[in-house]
Amino acid sequence: MSFSAGQRFAIFGAVALVLAVTRLNVIETTFHFSSIPDASWAMFFVGGFYLRGASRWAFPLLMALAVIVDYIVISNAGLDFWTHYCVTPAYWFLAPSYFALWYGGMLLRRHQNGLTLRTLGLLAATLLVAFSVCFVVSNGSFYWLSDVVSTATFAGWMKNLGDWYLPFLRVTVAYVAIVAVLHAVGVGVTRALGAPARDTRA
Template sequence: MTTTQTRRFGIFAGLALVMAATRMHHFNALPDASWGIFFLAGFWLRGSARWAFPLLMVAAVLTDYVVITHMMGISFWTQYCMSAGYWLLIPAYGALWLGGSWLAKHQMGLRLSTLALAAVALLVSENLCYLISNGSFYWLSSHVPTPRSFGAWFENLGDWYLPFLQTTALYVGLGAVLHVLAVQMARITQHHQGQALH
């Protein structure tokens, strides 16, 4: 296995662990990192979507299943958040992955222009994810009272919009700090190795 593959598996494992740990306590003090994780995974694991994205989705679903059936002690499909719309989390999280992947392709290193691109990519992919996930729950869940209307949906969108965006931005911001530190450490290491060769 090459160093790059080993690094990618290490990054994947770290992201999956953080997602599982925070997803278990969705509304507790440590908010769910899932949205941020999928965006960061798209950035750090660009080119590995064939295996990394499905495995992250499996980790998310398994975590939900364990929490709902074993920790809450109820049937998976009777829990309030579960509906036919649950499966639309695949394209919703896919939007976040694509946002991170797009950023990885277009970023220009540690520059302000990259920060601006990151803000745009995150905002667009977050909004798309939010529309898909919230809309699928609202329109497909049996827990939402009928009759449904676009006016009530827009009101529901507004209730959760800022908390989801803020939480995602927080985790992506932490990931960005780690990324900058890793890049700087790699530069320092390369510089020292170069001096040792002279």
């Protein structure tokens, strides 16, 4: 499925909306529901897949949105953004961390071949590798470069990695799985309606 400029903007809008809503926890604060997990990591992977041809503008804009949302959340809590414990030199490592996810989505788009078991395997592999790179860079930069950890040790970092890896992975996989199911349904409906199949690697 190749996308027109309008479709790309629509996809970007949907990805940005999910990122912003879950990162802001708008549903929790507005409707008093329990907190919903942040979908940011999954949305960067999804964005890389669907917006591969628009990466020059889509990734920077999504990255900027993530920072703006963080600024809003921290400021609304009555705290100064620049002195917040999360905003250390490590904070800026989120850019390469998130790009690892974006690039994973791009690779999947380039090498997938429709709704096949091979594509499912590629999805699992690219998501796991891209997630792991993102996690190691973001977690490692925060552990080693922030002032939160008073005495940083390699053993301490390994424990920190182990404590947080699976929880973050579960959330990311869950969101990507939802998008994958919606994608499969969309492709199935398109085929049922007799629309011509098009290259999905563009």
